[in-house]
Amino acid sequence: MIKNAIYLLFSFFIIGCVSTKSTLKNVDYKATKPKIEKxxxxxxxxxxxxxxxxxxxxxxxxxxxxxxxxEYFVKLxxxxxxxxxxxxxxxxxxxxxCPFPSNHNKMGVGLLHKYRVTFNNGTTKDLYINLYEKGEILCPNGFKILAN
Structure with missing residues (x-):
C-alpha cells in the first residue's frame, strides 16, 4: 500500500515536471536501427x-x-x-x-540514461542515451567505429 502511494506520488511529480513539448532535437521516427552482427x-x-x-x-x-x-541495446x-x-x-x-514527453511509455514520460565511458588512459566521457524515441544511431565525436 505504501509502496503504491510512493509510486503514485513519484509519477505525479515526474509528470508535473515534464513540459508538453519535447526538448529533444534529433528525434527521427523514420530512422532504422543498424544491423546487428557479432x-x-x-x-x-x-x-x-x-x-x-x-x-x-x-x-x-x-x-x-x-x-x-x-542493457542489451546499450551493449549493442x-x-x-x-x-x-x-x-x-x-x-x-x-x-x-531529464524527463520529456513520450508516447512510448504508459505514463507519457520518457527519461534519458546517462552513461560514463572510461578509456584505458583514465579519460572519461558522459553520454546520454534515449530508449523511448528513435533517431539515427551514429558514432559520437571522440569515438571510432569498430571495424568488422
Whole structure:
C-alpha cells in the first residue's frame, strides 16, 4: 500500500515536471536501427554535430526499447565503438534524468540514461542515451567505429 502511494506520488511529480513539448532535437521516427552482427550494432556513420550524445537535447536515440532490454541495446551500441586509438573501453550507467514527453511509455514520460565511458588512459566521457524515441544511431565525436 505504501509502496503504491510512493509510486503514485513519484509519477505525479515526474509528470508535473515534464513540459508538453519535447526538448529533444534529433528525434527521427523514420530512422532504422543498424544491423546487428557479432553482438554489436554495425554503425556506419560519424556524427557531424559535436553535441550528439553529449548534450541532453541531442541524445543517442536507440528508440522503442523497454527497460528490461536496456542493457542489451546499450551493449549493442557500445560494442560497435572503440576509443580513437582502437581500444575497448568500459561504461556504466550513472544517472537516469531529464524527463520529456513520450508516447512510448504508459505514463507519457520518457527519461534519458546517462552513461560514463572510461578509456584505458583514465579519460572519461558522459553520454546520454534515449530508449523511448528513435533517431539515427551514429558514432559520437571522440569515438571510432569498430571495424568488422
Amino acid at each position: 553482438g554489436k550494432y554495425v554503425i556506419t556513420e560519424y556524427a557531424n554535430d559535436p553535441k550528439y550524445g553529449y548534450n541532453k537535447e541531442y541524445p543517442i536515440n536507440i528508440g522503442f526499447a523497454n527497460l528490461h532490454s536496456e 551500441f557500445f560494442n560497435g565503438l572503440t576509443n580513437p586509438e582502437g581500444d575497448i573501453f568500459s561504461y556504466e550507467k550513472i544517472e537516469t534524468c
